Amino acid sequence: MSDLYWTIDSLVVKDNVLFGFGWIFHARHEIASLRFRVTSAEKDAPEYIYADFGKPREDVGRTHLNHIRALNSGYVVFGALSDEKYPDAIVLECALADGSVIDLSVPPSKIIRFSDDYTKVKNRIVLRQAGTLFKRGLYLIRSGKISSFFDKVKRYLNGRPQTALQKPEELASLFEPLEGENLSVILDHNLGGGANQYRDRLVEAIIREGRSAIILTYHVTTLSHMVIVRNKRLNVRYSIPNITFLWRALQQLSVSDIIYNTAVSFVKPDEIPQFLIQLKTLTSARLIVLAHDFYLVCPSHFLLDHEGKYCQIPEISVCNNCLPKNRYGFATLFTERDISKWRAIWGSLLAVADEIVTFSNSTAQLLMKAYPQIESSQISIRPHQVAYLADKITRVKQTASLRIGVVGQIGFHKGAVFIQQLSHEIKRREINVNIVVIGSIEVNCEPSIVSQTGAYRYDQLASLIDASGANVMLFPSIWPETFSYVEQELMCMDLPVASFNVGAPAERIATYSKGLVLASMDAASVLDELILFHSRIYLAH
Known part of the structure; x- marks a missing residue:
């Protein structure tokens, strides 16, 4: 238990809906599953709402520099219960990769419950969430990322009701x-x-x-x-x-x-x-x-x-x-x-x-x-019109070794677990291949293989790709995306792009001269395909 670090920044319950966020990590083991167990005296069995975990928390990573898992310790929970009965107890249930499960009781003081006085409750929510935003913003300021801090504040203020x-x-x-x-x-x-x-x-x-x-x-x-x-x-x-x-x-x-x-x-x-x-x-x-x-x-x-x-x-x-x-x-x-x-x-x-x-x-x-x-x-x-995208063709400088670029906020559906598996395969083979994420990835990856820039603005994308040394871009989304602006941006930059054979991205990649539609989602097979793709693009002449 002493090896588990966690907190709840905000937990709101309204009618039958629960929303919250915070951070959690274990010093020695990866987290396999994270869910909130909700019990009520009127129900025979508990209900569960799973949390989406592994999100970047740079502020936590800075506070716990000795723990590599702290950097991707953020979680968000959002879901509905079967009825509107207010729960008697909420427990955060953390399952670890070693098979053990740790129960963490959520103190009532951490839960904001909606009442008839909506304005009072809303103000309490805003103050608590703004306090968390401020603490996270201090990290950005101390790191010199002042523009990122103001972007976050602007998004928060522009998003909420006035x-x-x-x-x-x-x-x-x-x-x-x-x-x-x-x-x-x-x-x-x-x-x-x-x-x-x-x-x-x-x-x-x-x-x-x-x-x-x-x-x-x-x-x-x-x-x-x-x-x-x-x-x-x-x-x-x-x-x-x-x-x-x-x-x-x-x-x-x-x-x-x-x-x-x-x-x-x-x-x-x-x-x-x-x-x-x-x-x-x-x-x-x-x-x-x-x-x-x-x-x-x-x-x-x-x-x-x-x-x-x-x-x-x-x-x-x-x-x-x-x-x-x-x-x-x-x-x-x-x-x-x-x-x-x-x-x-x-x-x-x-x-x-x-x-x-x-x-x-x-x-x-x-x-x-x-x-x-x-x-x-x-x-x-009607494919999206992308004429507004700046025509910024990047110049790949390093071509001798494969350096895989991945762009965006890479959560589960965007292929985070696949990137983690791919990094394990690269490490297993002990080959000179690296992965750079232009953005953030919501899993813990081997730092000697995978690096990440953190959040970026659109106008920074071309320069960040240039600086990263990436020479083959991978679009690892595991669902059939309906378009993907990111993929279109990469194609507009005239970069080699590979994607899985699902959805609109594969449809467009198939007709792109520097595109590769991958034959499988198996990490070992994909790595083989990317190595050959890199060789064909840069070393065949």
């Missing part, structure tokens, strides 16, 4: 004459990444047309629905109690189009299709469904099964066995865990959509596999 709307009619009162006409209502998550980039450009186009956009999203850290109102005059964020509140508010406004971007991270996601269908019926607005991920198909929106492998959308009987056990993506937020009901609910949305948009042929094919009733003529395939 205040709350008390009555539905207050939304309409925000608009001046004509601003409330021909509104676009967009439903989207607030987690960052490519889907949010797409939404931002969409909103900018709406504003250029002189119109207004209302974005319904979900603010995970305060467990609250939020509306963002944007036009040439307004850029404001309000928390609202639920989507029914917005439904009543929109009855007083003129809506011309409804855009589903993604509902990932929303609590009670099964309510969303009916909300959008009712809004379309009320307003006669055009409904556009965008497929940025596979939430339309499964609550495990990366199509990872309960073993963490790409499922390829199997027979329903396989899904019925998998979904109740699945802890990937945001699967626990759909408490019924019934794939037939999920497909019926989201299928009804697809049935009334005026347009279904995918960003690759691969995504369209998978969508039609899940919903055979969809005709290919109903789907518009």
Whole structure:
């Protein structure tokens, strides 16, 4: 027990939903599994919500310099319980690689429970989370990463609600004459990444047309629905109690189009299709469904099964066995865990959509596999426009030995465990091959093989790749991504790029002159392929 170091920075419980984050590591053993065990006197058996662990915590790494596992000690937990009974006890259950399990009781003082006084509770959450942000920010300042500190602060402040709307009619009162006409209502998550980039450009186009956009999203850290109102005059964020509140508010406004971007991270996601269908019926607005991920198909929106492998959308009987056990993506937020009901609910949305948009042929094919009733003529395939990307061709300086570059925040679905396995294979062979992550990786890797730069801004990417010495880029995502801006950026830089044979990335890599579609996901085989790829690109002439 004395070898285990841990803390909870924030743990919030609202209705049947739990969200929290902190850090944990063991001095001698890797963590194999981390989950919160929730018990209630009214239930015979406990419920479990798994945490996503291994996230970078530079501040913890700096504090515990003698412990290599401290650097990737961060965790996040977010999930739903089967009902809204407040738990009697919460225990953090930590399973180690040696097979032992350690129970850590969560003190009641660490838990923030929502009450009727929402403002008081929200302020308490914000203060606690801001305190953690400040402590982590001190590390960045001391390390000279002042711009990164300000970027984090800006993202935090820009992400949270500024205040709350008390009555539905207050939304309409925000608009001046004509601003409330021909509104676009967009439903989207607030987690960052490519889907949010797409939404931002969409909103900018709406504003250029002189119109207004209302974005319904979900603010995970305060467990609250939020509306963002944007036009040439307004850029404001309000928390609202639920989507029914917005439904009543929109009855007083003129809506011309409804855009589903993604509902990932929303609590009670099964309510969303009916909300959008009712809004379309009320307003006669055009409904556009965008497929940025596979939430339309499964609550495990990366199509990872309960073993963490790409499922390829199997027979329903396989899904019925998998979904109740699945802890990937945001699967626990759909408490019924019934794939037939999920497909019926989201299928009804697809049935009334005026347009279904995918960003690759691969995504369209998978969508039609899940919903055979969809005709290919109903789907518009529109690859993302990337003309805004700076045309920065990098110059590879070191070509004699293979140096593998990986770009992004590499979590489980992005291939973190595979990179860890690949580093083990390189070490086993004792060959002169290294891996550099331009960004961060959410597992502990052999430091003599794998290095990482930490978070970066887009305008730094080309120079960081130059400085890293990477000469073959690997895109290790294990799910069928619907596009991938990162891969497109690497291709625009004229770099050699390899990816697994899944999703839109493989579709584009197959036609790229410096591309390699890998034949397997086995680390040893991939290493062999990358060595040959490097030789063909640089040493064959």
